[in-house]
Amino acid sequence: MAVELGRAGATVYVTGRTTREHVSEVGRSTETIEETAELVDAAAGVAGRGIAVPTDHLEPAQVRALVARIDREQGRLDLLVNDLWGGDVHLDFTTEKQPDLWEMDLDKGLRIMRLGIESHLVTSHCVLPLLVRNPGGLLVEVTDGTEEYNRRYRKPLFYDLAKAAPIRMAYDLGEELKEHGCTAVCVTPGWLRSEAMLDTAFHVTEENWRDACEHVPHFAISETPTYVGRALVALAADPDVARWNGRSLSSGGLAQEYGFTDVDGSAPDAWRYLTEVEAQGKPADVTGYR
Secondary structure (H helix, E strand, O other), X not given: OHHHHHHOOOEEEEEEOOOOOOOOOOOOOOOOHHHHHHHHHHHHOOOOEEEEEEOOOOOHHHHHHHHHHHHHHHOOOOEEEEOOOOHHHHOOOOOOOOOOHHHOOHHHHHHHHHHHHHHHHHHHHHHHHHHOOOOOOEEEEEOOOOOOHHHOOOOOHHXXXXXXXXXXXXHHHHHHHHXXXXXXXXXXXXXXXXXXXXXXXXXXXXXXXXXXXXXXXXXXXXXXXXXXXXXXXXXXXXXXXXXXXXXXXXXXXHHHHHOOOOOOOOOOOHHHHXXXXXXXXXXXXXXXXX
């Protein structure tokens, strides 16, 4: 998302806990905020710019310092993307049956709540005063799953809450922001081919990702991170973005609305596929879904 915003000409402040000097509890030293800022620069040319700022979004003082810097250097903020998570390290999706609430490690569960919910609240509380200074600002909450899909129980409970909360936050903040001429939405990618999904979950690369479909056939509906990045750019560039205020949106759904595609020219609609094909026990067939 940062890269695509830079490609579109935006100045992007890239924040997070993993830097070239420090790795967060997620434990992935291969993705740093400095590298992301450099990727923004490479994509942007002379138009946009990437600025890496180490920030723990659970620490209000650090987020306030970030806001003060943006205000000092830019004098405004037009877009806040709350793509905050990191809880996967406290979950185990390799087991056949997920534990009931009382079987889970409580400390891990509460940490998931902090990472997936509290971080969003801290950031919005600190950043929105700058965003609402000018009409037209956009807040994007990022989660996994649409409002419709997440009506089902996505066990375990702490994970379910962490993924449902941003959807409600976008609705609630949409009610508050519209008084200031600003908009809030929640956006989800589909089955994302992130670095972790490729190299850790399936032991493939972006070049041979289809090899993973031999073991998990429904992975055929997956998409690159660029796809949701293009969705974000389309929203940010839409002069009528307020029509989406408070809504739960997906990369696949927005592709149909705005006409962008993934890098391979396809337009996967993952959540409709997962509902109509995978959840119904049908064999993998992406015909009509990408």
